Amino acid sequence: MQAVSSPVSTNPNRVTLWANLISVYILWGSTYMFIHFMTERMPPLYMISARYLVSGSILYGYARLTGTPRPTLAEWKSSAIIGVLLLSIANGCLSMGIQYIPSSMAALLGGLLPVFLLSLNWVSFGRKRPSNMALAGLAIGLVGIFLLVKPDKMQTTSGIDAKLIGFALVALGNFSWAVGTLLTPRLSLPSATISSGIQMILGGLVLLPVSLALEPVTLFSIFHAPPKAIYSMIYLVIFGSIIGFSSYSWLARNASPQLLSTYAFVNPVVAMLLGTTFAGEVFSSQSFLGAAIALVGVVLITLGRK
Template sequence: MQAVSTPVITPSNRTTLWSALVSVYILWGSTYLFIHFMTERMPPLYMASLRYIIAGTLLYSYARLTGTSRPTTQHWKSAGLVGILLLTIANGALTIALQYIPTGMAALLGGMLPVFLLTLNWVSFGRVRPSNMALAGLGLGLLGIYFLIKPDRLHTTGGVDANLIGAGLVTVGNFSWAIGTLLAPRVSLPSQIISSGIQMLVGGFVLLAISLAVEPVTLWSIVDAPSKAIGSMLYLVVFGSIIGFSSYAWLARNARPQLLSTYAFVNPVVAMLLGVFFAGETFSAQSLLGALIALGGVVLITFGKK
């Protein structure tokens, strides 16, 4: 991987730093709840596809109008592939998973992404052996997942099968997201904003094609969507995809990597609390213990990187 220089944070932009960090913490942590609201009465893949098509169109148009050069065919192919991995497969699987498991549980399982990044970078992409602390975090994270998805640890009306289906979908999503993340630095991508726009457009249109094939929808089914679903989709477009992305991109350039990586274990906590207060989700003491164990594993992995 390319060496990353340590950014210097001056007092003049410290407020911007913490504003962006809180934005990523809260806005990205809230996306699980709003995906749940968006798909309560609408097909999940259809609504997810519209979310990314709208956000991708806005980002791509903004990049071109502000002078970003037109991406090449190779840029479209590379960014499109990353978009399919991150958005079509990973976020598509997460959106379906939220039909089976509570948002808090999905967020906590999604927070295990560093486990997949660590493992894939070890056995395939980078061939880099993790530090002992990171390996301890890997074991702790897997133990936490076991307690979290164990049927008698979580109060839900879905039952055993629903828990396992939901957890399996999130696992598939984590695996695909990890591949896309590790692949992105190894392919030819355009500038960040237009690259994200392409990823959302390609990922969104592939999702739409899948939705039209497997879900009971047409291109114009959005006109039948309830206002709650439309409002949630617009929230995800503006706050989840555009503002959340912009904050993360600024942090990637200006914050220390260790500070930025804390979103991986703050987002699940935010999502779990929002699910409890606004979606009526109930967790037992044992499931909370499993969540704490899993998050502890992520912390060890994050700060145990070489």
């Protein structure tokens, strides 16, 4: 998943438009469950690093083979900054957070990214007061977050509520993703595909030594991963990183920002349906209420951007 800033076409083909929207809705919504499958029996940072090194190499190689110019040193540095924020920190925290909370709950918390974007753009980057509708959405979203992460009986062995650990990790990831998103149009980046490839490669390279230092793995642990983890990683490389990103980057160039941002509240619904159906995840009535309230807040924030 990458943040792309490009001119918007005024009249995109409707069939292509909806095909790409559905791709982002379904494929990105499914990534949470497959991250859960990929890291069930394998260390999360190691597997995320492997995923991005593979997908980044494919994207970078494809871009160069199809004639994309070699990036400048300044573009490499800018891509490295965005890659660390969006992939090393944001997706690294997400993959660790899924060890403590259901993947569908992580997706719901991830869907609250507009809350972070709105807040950061208000107090730091843009210094622009949001509309009243967006502020109402922010308040409602915070209520939904409280209900989603309110401590319950799910305790770790140390007595700390596991949901709070998962929430803290996903929240940190959201914060990092928001910073990276807001920085993207302010930095000098190469074309979308090669920029994404660089971000993935460097994001994976940053995560790898961290994984080797903190997790019980070696460089060759991938050869001992169970088939379920390997198949899930392949799915994430192809459908999450390559196809999903291609659809997103096309939408960034051809769809309105309001339409594109709808993925923020469609992905969590898809993730919840998949998690409860295929991963056996169970939601309490309080969590469902919190999710519904939070998504209302995200919708209001998105509409308020107009």
